[in-house]
Amino acid sequence: xxxxxxxxxxxxxxxxxxxxxxxxxxxxxxxxxxxxxxxxxxxxxxxxxxxxxxxxxxxxxxxxxxxxxxxxxxxxxxxxxxxxxxxxxxxxxxxxxxxxxxxxxxxxxxxxxxxxxxxxxxxxxxxxxxxxxxxxxxxxxxxxxxxxxxxxxxxxxxxxxxxxxxxxxxxxxxxxxxxxxxxxxxxxxxxxxxxxxxxxxxxxxxxxxxxxxxxxxxxxxxxxxxxxxxxxxxxxxxxxxxxxxxxxxxxxxxxxxxxxxxxxxxxxxxxxxxxxxxxxxxxxxxxxxxxxxxxxxxxxxxxxxxxxxxxxxxxxxxxxxxxxxxxxxxxxxxxxxxxxxxxxxxxxxxxxxxxx
Numbered sequence: 001x002x003x004x005x006x007x008x009x010x011x012x013x014x015x016x017x018x019x020x021x022x023x024x025x026x027x028x029x030x031x032x033x034x035x036x037x038x039x040x041x042x043x044x045x046x047x048x049x050x051x052x053x054x055x056x057x058x059x060x061x062x063x064x065x066x067x068x069x070x071x072x073x074x075x076x077x078x079x080x081x082x083x084x085x086x087x088x089x090x091x092x093x094x095x096x097x098x099x100x101x102x103x104x105x106x107x108x109x110x111x112x113x114x115x116x117x118x119x120x121x122x123x124x125x126x127x128x129x130x131x132x133x134x135x136x137x138x139x140x141x142x143x144x145x146x147x148x149x150x151x152x153x154x155x156x157x158x159x160x161x162x163x164x165x166x167x168x169x170x171x172x173x174x175x176x177x178x179x180x181x182x183x184x185x186x187x188x189x190x191x192x193x194x195x196x197x198x199x200x201x202x203x204x205x206x207x208x209x210x211x212x213x214x215x216x217x218x219x220x221x222x223x224x225x226x227x228x229x230x231x232x233x234x235x236x237x238x239x240x241x242x243x244x245x246x247x248x249x250x251x252x253x254x255x256x257x258x259x260x261x262x263x264x265x266x267x268x269x270x271x272x273x274x275x276x277x278x279x280x281x282x283x284x285x286x287x288x289x290x291x292x293x294x295x296x297x298x299x300x301x302x303x304x305x306x307x308x309x310x311x312x313x314x315x316x317x318x319x320x321x322x323x324x325x326x327x328x329x330x331x332x333x334x335x336x337x338x339x340x341x342x343x344x345x346x347x348x349x350x351x352x353x354x355x356x
Contacts, residue, residue, distance in 0.1 A: 001188045003027045005027070005193070012144065015030065019074075022159075026343075042145050046143055048140045050330070068138065116135040124283045193318050195319065199301075201213075214322060218263055228252040228289065244282060252289075256275075267296050
């Protein structure tokens with residue numbers, strides 16, 4: 001098989017990168033060792049912002065800044081062309097009992113983020129948390145599982161090749177330049193390869209002696225979902241790093257833990273109890289609601305807390321898009337555009353044949 005670009009990793013970063021590269025007229029193949037989007041992407045809450053944007057660098061905020069309008073546009077396109085609704089909604093984020101509310105208002109004003117005084121229209125919120133809250137009314141969310149379904153269907157409908165349950169056996173190289181990959185389907189010849197395997201980014205070093213392992217490690221996040229019958233949340237809520245949001249089916253998601261436990265993706269009773277206790281402290285009524293499920297995912301955390309986006313300098317034609325930690329969905333559109341521009345520049349300027 002011959003293609004322009006082979007993407008390894010079928011989470012939101014790989015799939016959105018495929019969407020961006022296909023839109024530039026390239027032939028694209030995406031390979032995942034499991035099911036598409038069923039690792040960190042499926043475990044995510046789908047909030048289209050850093051939970052507290054003032055806690056993050058300018059680069060991270062810049063990568064997140066355009067997520068909401070881009071997903072709004074993508075959502076309309078996927079619904080029109082695939083019939084799949086990614087459940088994009090603008091319902092705002094309420095930061096509850098923020099002891100630095102005045103400082104954060106100033107930060108938001110300086111960074112052109114709209115804020116409003118929170119009126120606590122969510123009557124379920126504990127009365128002890130009424131004071132000093134801040135509403136970011138333009139923040140939005142989506143359903144990550146529906147996003148994966150929509151992107152996969154769109155890519156398939158437009159000729160992008162998707163291989164699931166497929167391990168990459170080796171990286172094909174010639175004279176210091178990538179020429180493709182080898183897997184159980186045989187050789188896939190490509191002019192460039194994009195490595196987008198999330199928390200498993202370090203495995204890139206296994207494919208070639210000249211490749212240094214990307215400095216990315218897994219950070220486990222656990223979350224739970226409540227039956228939200230009788231509760232209607234007007235906004236996404238966050239208190240001391242713990243968030244609550246409501247899906248269209250009425251379920252309320254609560255998350256999430258931050259655990260440096262290697263590649264252990266188990267769910268645990270202590271985490272469940274902690275999430276339950278913190279959720280009840282925000283909405284006391286959740287004490288009487290059934291917990292529908294508990295799950296976990298492994299986030300890709302880079303050593304310097306910044307995503308790795310761009311060329312791997314030891315081998316021509318090899319690129320990486322990983323290390324997004326908690327905000328892969330939020331950063332996916334901008335990071336996909338960034339790496340797609342770099343790949344296009346490489347294809348145009350390198351001594352390669354015309355794009356097929």
